[in-house]
Amino acid sequence: DIQMTQSPSSLSASVGDRVTITCRASQSISSYLNWYQQKLGKAPKLLIYTASSLQSGVPLRFSGSGSGTDFTLTISSLQPEDFATYFCQQSYSTPLTFGGGTKVEIK
Amino acid sequence: QVQLQQWGAGLLKPSETLSLICAVYGGSFSGYYWSWIRQPPGKGLEWIGEINQSGSTNYNPSLKSRVTISVDVSKNQFFLKLSSLTAADTAVYYCARGGEGQLGYNWFDPWGQGTLVTVSS
Numbered sequence: 001d002i003q004m005t006q007s008p009s010s011l012s013a014s015v016g017d018r019v020t021i022t023c024r025a026s027q028s029i030s031s032y033l034n035w036y037q038q039k040l041g042k043a044p045k046l047l048i049y050t051a052s053s054l055q056s057g058v059p060l061r062f063s064g065s066g067s068g069t070d071f072t073l074t075i076s077s078l079q080p081e082d083f084a085t086y087f088c089q090q091s092y093s094t095p096l097t098f099g100g101g102t103k104v105e106i107k
Numbered sequence: 108q109v110q111l112q113q114w115g116a117g118l119l120k121p122s123e124t125l126s127l128i129c130a131v132y133g134g135s136f137s138g139y140y141w142s143w144i145r146q147p148p149g150k151g152l153e154w155i156g157e158i159n160q161s162g163s164t165n166y167n168p169s170l171k172s173r174v175t176i177s178v179d180v181s182k183n184q185f186f187l188k189l190s191s192l193t194a195a196d197t198a199v200y201y202c203a204r205g206g207e208g209q210l211g212y213n214w215f216d217p218w219g220q221g222t223l224v225t226v227s228s
Contacts, residue, residue, distance in 0.1 A: 001168075030211065032210075032211040032212075032213075034214040034215075036215075042221075043201055043203075043218035043219065043220060043221050044152070044201075044215070044218060045216075045218075046214055046215065046216035046217075049212075049214045050211075050212070050214075055216065087151065087152055089152075089214065089215070091206070091210070091211055091212065091213040091214055092210070092211060093210065094165050094167075094210075095154055095167040095168060095169070096142075096154040096213060097154065098151055098152040098153070098154070099151070100151045101151050101152075
């Protein structure tokens with residue numbers, strides 16, 4: 001199985017901050033990396049697919065980059081509605097696997 | 108706009124079998140893989156497996172011996188059965204639409220609302 005490691009596991013930030021979350025794969029997964037946002041008590045929501053493609057309807061302040069084993073999710077200017085947990089997921093091979101999550105909290 | 112609605116029993120005893128249903132509304136059922144994913148309370152996400160309209164399945168090896176995913180195309184529904192339950196199977200279970208069968212392009216969108224399944228004697 002491909003192991004996905006996210007860092008940090010949590011962070012505190014203020015509205016307007018630039019936030020970067022990292023996801024590392026245990027082997028190369030090309031660009032087959034997806035990002036999700038999950039708010040408390042809700043299902044995850046797709047933000048980014050194939051590393052850098054923005055899902056329809058997702059604000060432009062979200063962006064993704066990377067390839068191979070190292071990937072980042074960036075929120076350019078954190079908004080109040082962005083406080084949530086973020087997960088990465090590899091779609092390179094089955095079993096499909098997720099990172100452990102990064103909780104973004106209010107500073 | 109595709110929407111997924113899921114339901115099933117929420118409280119089960121050890122050794123029993125979990126059964127969940129996911130119905131797909133407002134879009135094409137054919138041409139996609141349909142997945143089940145679970146999340147233990149306060150923890151991360153685990154992919155359980157997937158099925159397409161032809162009944163072709165892929166399972167997570169960690170659960171394969173206990174999982175059955177099936178489909179009823181006439182009703183635009185797919186199903187999850189997980190047998191020999193233990194407390195470790197307590198989780199929120201989600202259904203979700205996956206990709207079109209090309210590996211690499213298998214992300215999950217949209218998702219069902221989730222069903223909390225608690226396994227307790």
